[in-house]
Amino acid sequence: MxxxxxxxxxxxxxxxxxxxxxxxxxxxxxxxxxxxxxxxxxxxxxxxxxxxxxxxxxxxxxxxxxxxxxxxxxxxxxxxxxxxxxxxxxxxxxxxxxxxxxxxxxxxxxxxxxxxxxxxxxxxxxxxxxxxxxxxxxxxxxxxxxxxxxxxxxxxxxxxxxxxxxxxxxxxxxxxxxxxxxxxxxxxxxxxxxxxxxxxxxxxxxxxxxxxxxxxxxxxxxxxxxxxxxxxxxxxxxxxxxxxxxxGEHLPEPTIEDRINVCRKHLDFSIRWKGNHSGIVEMRRHYSNYFKGLDHFKPFRMKLVTSPDYQEITDILQEVAVFYSQEVLV
Incomplete structure (x- = not known):
């Protein structure tokens, strides 16, 4: 202790x-x-x-x-x-x-x-x-x-x-x-x-x-x-x-679902604490890090960091989930 x-x-x-x-x-x-x-x-x-x-x-x-x-x-x-x-x-x-x-x-x-x-x-x-x-x-x-x-x-x-x-x-x-x-x-x-x-x-x-x-x-x-x-x-x-x-063993790496769920929790709390506008704007610095290492993520990032609307952001995150789930299947 x-x-x-x-x-x-x-x-x-x-x-x-x-x-x-x-x-x-x-x-x-x-x-x-x-x-x-x-x-x-x-x-x-x-x-x-x-x-x-x-x-x-x-x-x-x-x-x-x-x-x-x-x-x-x-x-x-x-x-x-x-x-x-x-x-x-x-x-x-x-x-x-x-x-x-x-x-x-x-x-x-x-x-x-x-x-x-x-x-x-x-x-x-x-x-x-x-x-x-x-x-x-x-x-x-x-x-x-x-x-x-x-x-x-x-x-x-x-x-x-x-x-x-x-x-x-x-x-x-x-x-x-x-x-x-x-x-x-x-x-x-x-x-x-x-x-x-x-x-x-x-x-x-x-x-x-x-x-x-x-x-x-x-x-x-x-x-x-x-x-x-x-x-x-x-x-x-x-x-x-x-x-x-x-x-001495590694935990499994976070899945795309894990990344999105934690990113959503972070976003939701950011909005509750800072208000809708500031919460959305200040969350933008985090998206690249949550999805670091994913191929072809740049178009999604550009949409996430420019959207001013919460519902639109959640829809984009859903697109991310679908896209990378399909990539895994392929």
Whole structure:
């Protein structure tokens, strides 16, 4: 069993990463149904919460079936983050996570996300402020360092544990790397091997198959793994990894019917949560991923991403079902 404060998770839990414009309630719903053990909201701007910006406030939405779930915050001002810790606590998540890993310019160049890897004392002070603002467990997600010359994650892990964080997730790249190259988990393993470290350590980066999950579990000794991009359009990866870790065998790949059913659930929830127009428009980014690898899918995708009508979209999905069922028969 893995414990994050008072949260109990099964051995070697699989975490759904907080991904901007992806990890919203509709997406989290299909991931939870397919085996995600702990999920996080999209990262939420502390400045947006303070201004009561509609988009930031909406990201606080949590549904009962999602627990355990964490709200992830990012920001550059310590007192603003303290206040947002209080606001996030009132949304009744199970934990609060702080983002010190986002590498995109809009975040890092404003002194938030991975930018704090260049100012560890400020990172420590900000983390302490959030911890003081809530009774919930506080966790952190970060990277190895800002660049190759400042891979300071081992020191960061000790200092953050010492002030009271309850778990640490490390993405195996620097900020400068963005998402390029292979993730390097060797420093993550060193944190786990450190006898001073007693909080759960989760690894993140490049886990895209059951085989790799098993390999990294055994090689690096982490307490669990966080999965991000590999789950987009493929929420089945969580149960596939769990089954492989237990049995050494693969679950059958999702059928065309499985893909359509999950895509429909995602679409329906998207519309219920965001409204008809936004729900349809924001779902468009997901179709290519749900049907990735299917030959001759491009004409269907073009229709799906241009249709403004729910009934028309469901009719197109039915066309997809018929077309690929016939292909299998042939």
């Amino acid at each position: 893995v414990k994050i404060g008072n949260i109990e998770l099964e051995d070697f839990p699989l975490l759904l990463a907080p991904m901007e414009d992806v990890s919203d309630p509709p997406f989290r719903a299909v991931c939870k149904e397919n085996g995600a053990d702990l999920m996080y909201t999209e990262f939420i701007s502390s400045e947006g919460l303070i201004r009561d910006a509609a988009k930031s406030v909406q990201k606080l939405d949590i549904f009962e079936y999602e627990h355990p779930i964490g709200i992830q915050l990012f920001g550059s001002d310590i007192e603003t983050m303290r206040t947002c810790g209080e606001i996030a606590t009132n949304a009744k998540p199970d934990l609060i996570d702080i983002n010190y890993g986002c590498p995109v310019k809009q975040v890092a160049c404003r002194g938030a996300g991975a930018a704090l890897l260049q100012d560890i004392p400020k990172m420590v002070a900000m983390t302490r402020a959030v911890i003081e603002s809530t009774h919930l467990p506080v966790t952190v997600k970060t990277r190895l360092g800002w660049d190759e010359s400042t891979k300071n994650i081992e020191d960061v892990a000790e200092r953050l544990q010492d002030i009271g964080i309850k778990a640490l997730t490390v993405h195996g790249r620097t900020r400068v790397q963005m998402y390029k190259g292979d993730a390097d988990w060797r420093l993550i393993a060193k944190i786990k091997e450190n006898p001073r470290i007693n909080i759960p350590i989760f690894g993140n980066g490049d886990i895209d198959s059951p085989e790799k999950a098993l390999e990294y579990k055994e090689r690096y000794g982490v307490d669990g793994i966080m999965i991000g991009r590999a789950s987009i359009g493929y929420p089945w990866i969580f149960n596939e990894i769990k089954h492989f870790l237990k049995t």
